Amino acid sequence: MRFVARGDLEGGSALERDAIGGPAGTWVVEERVDVSASVSIQLETTTSGTRVLFSGAMHTTQGSFTGYVSPLPPSCAHVAGELEEWGLQLGRHLADHGYAGPFGVDALVSTDGAAYADESNIRHTATTTPHTMVTRLTAGSAVTRPAWSVSKGHTRRPFYFEQALARLREHHLAFDPARGEGVVLYVDAPSDGRSWRYAVISADADGAGEWDARLSQAMECETT
Numbered sequence: 001m002r003f004v005a006r007g008d009l010e011g012g013s014a015l016e017r018d019a020i021g022g023p024a025g026t027w028v029v030e031e032r033v034d035v036s037a038s039v040s041i042q043l044e045t046t047t048s049g050t051r052v053l054f055s056g057a058m059h060t061t062q063g064s065f066t067g068y069v070s071p072l073p074p075s076c077a078h079v080a081g082e083l084e085e086w087g088l089q090l091g092r093h094l095a096d097h098g099y100a101g102p103f104g105v106d107a108l109v110s111t112d113g114a115a116y117a118d119e120s121n122i123r124h125t126a127t128t129t130p131h132t133m134v135t136r137l138t139a140g141s142a143v144t145r146p147a148w149s150v151s152k153g154h155t156r157r158p159f160y161f162e163q164a165l166a167r168l169r170e171h172h173l174a175f176d177p178a179r180g181e182g183v184v185l186y187v188d189a190p191s192d193g194r195s196w197r198y199a200v201i202s203a204d205a206d207g208a209g210e211w212d213a214r215l216s217q218a219m220e221c222e223t224t
Contacts, residue, residue: 033116037076037109040068041083042128043091044102050091054131055083058106059151067151068127071205079115083107086117094122102128130199133186138201141180147205149212150186151198153221158193161185164219171218173211175201183215 041055056070072080087105094103099122106119127150134148159167168174168183175182180203187197200215202208215221 033108034111035108036111036113037073038106039072039076039079039083039109039115040104040106040125040127041087042102042104042125042131043087045091045095046100050088050095052084052087053102053128055080056127058127065126067149068130069147069149069205069208070127070131071147073205076109078113079107079109082115090120104128130186133184134199134201137175137177137184138180140177143180143201143203146180146201146203147208148199148201149208151200151212153196153198153216153219155194155196156220156222159189159196159219160193161189164189164196167218168215171214173215173218181207181211183211 038058038060039055040058042053043050044053045051054070055072056068057073057076058065059067059069071077083105086107087103090103090105101122102124103120103122104125104127105117106121108116108118110116130148130150134146138146164185165174168185173183175184181201184199184201185196186199190196196219198215200208200211202211216223
């Protein structure tokens with residue numbers, strides 16, 4: 001995959017193709033779309049039909065997944081119905097071919113608000129595991145439809161896992177099973193002690209953003 005900026009071909013310059021695929025390889029050139037958001041919907045198809053599990057917006061850097069927030073933020077919530085329609089149609093198609101299990105549809109939202117489906121993953125994805133964790137952790141609480149996000153924070157100084165957890169507890173950020181809200185360090189301590197992956201769980205989307213901001217301050221995270 002190669003990302004081409006608008007100015008890369010100015011003046012008639014040419015870009016040599018990568019060696020992968022070779023001269024006889026198949027290349028697909030996609031029209032540039034000015035993107036405001038990368039979104040997805042995750043579903044499951046069974047013998048009883050297809051159901052929506054959740055949808056949300058992805059954080060990406062140069063096309064690579066770095067985080068996720070669910071439900072869809074207000075800026076792209078208008079595509080929720082279209083995503084659901086696409087997902088249910090794909091689910092029926094998969095069921096007709098004998099597939100049962102999880103799958104998802106990824107899409108881009110352009111700056112003028114249009115949605116463009118760009119990929120489907122017929123498997124568990126990077127978001128389905130944390131969603132399962134969130135569902136399990138909030139099952140005994142009063143939070144029935146939790147808002148959640150997964151991300152990575154880079155602290156200014158390294159912490160051991162016990163130190164990071166103590167910092168969360170000190171600032172009243174650690175996940176509380178009774179309330180169904182808080183921060184979860186869902187991966188062990190990073191090798192550098194600074195690149196922490198975490199999940200924020202809240203009763204509503206506004207609360208999730210507030211938890212994230214408080215975490216950044218408590219853990220002394222670098223801003224990007």
